[in-house]
Amino acid sequence: MIDPTINFGKNSVADFKVGVDNVIFSVDTQRNRLLILLVKRPHDPFANYYSLPGTLVCTGESLETAAYRTLSEKIEVENLYLEQLYTFGEPGRDPRENETSYEQRYLSVSYFALVRYEDTNLITKDNQKAVWHLLKETPQLAFDHNRILRYGYQRLRNKLEYSPIAFKVLPEAFTLNDLYQFYTTVLGENFSDYSNFRARLLKLGFLTDTGLKVSRGAGRPAALYRFDEDAFALLKDKPLVFI
Template sequence: MPFAVTVDLVMLTVRADALCVLLIRRAIPPHEGAYALPGGFVRDDEDLTDAAIRELSEETGVHHPAAHLEQLATYGAPGRDPRARVVTVAYLALLPEAPTPTAGSDAAEAVWLPVAEVPPLAFDHERILRDGVERARAKLEYSPLAAAFCPPEFTIAELRQVYEAVWSARLDPRNFHRKATSTPGFVVPTGRSTTGDRGRPAQLFKRGPATALYPPLLRAG
């Protein structure tokens, strides 16, 4: 039985201390008017990753290169798309900043929304979003990917705010600072500090060479 292949993107960033996802509001059937993850059909001559990047640009106007992009999972349950038998390959993208999206193609609107405030989504995108958020939360325990949400140079407080936003939990500042700076290869001092009129200057760090965190920074509970 012939089937179509699509790509969908779970794009996450941290805005105003909240984990946010990029959503589009569909301008065409099916699920016209409903919110959904950015995505679309893969062309015959197109690589999956190239399709994901193209669809992101066409539907949202976001051209910002993802700090981190990886395949999340494949979803192919019968009936997940009323148009035909459709298998989708979902991608997870983590961005250090939130560029302003512009709706285009078959999207009526493109917006960043806090994950905690996401309305019902089209197709099976609620499941895909849950899987993407859980992947991001888990990877922050064992990998240095929290830095993918940060600018090239950041303070430990900014890094902690990423963990708090993604994990939806408050962390002890001193304990986190000790763990982050003592984990081999996680962060590296730049030799520079923040400047400003309020508070003491804070030391600036950059992402270190580690590809895995040992010991991991585990979530409580």
């Protein structure tokens, strides 16, 4: 119930500027590194700080279009899929609000994606150099972007439990150890025992043995698998836990 004693007068309505900020993760499967896309800011506020790639939304532009626009200036990648993560709009999240006594507020709608490291090309433009940064060594970021990044990382961890997002990043044919290494890179080495992980994934029935094997090092050749999207479609409405 609305408190009738609160004064919702003419001056109580905030003037919002709306921006988008993108949390773009990549897993370097060759070196088992979890990376986050960052941009160094050339101007105030937070000049020379790293931030998530973002932009203010232009007149007549949708939020999603703005998110894709700013990324197209920072990274080249095929088939990039973005999903909306969360909206951040607390007073004081942008220092420019202090200059107007909070009469003008800055709201951020964040987006989330995971891309294949090998398929990306970073773009340097207008002194805003995009870089891949190790997630575990993320510096203090501009604005509240460390908080946005934490939300994004939690979303990534959650999606690994119930969605086939990993197979969008792995090669078409992969070993079960490749898949296990992907999960340990994102979740940490102690997330699961390999034998239990292997048994659970094979039991779900959407991995197809290609009949091919690959030799790496002195060990026995390992079977190559493919993700069967049709088999997964039969399970997509059921609660799955991959790990």
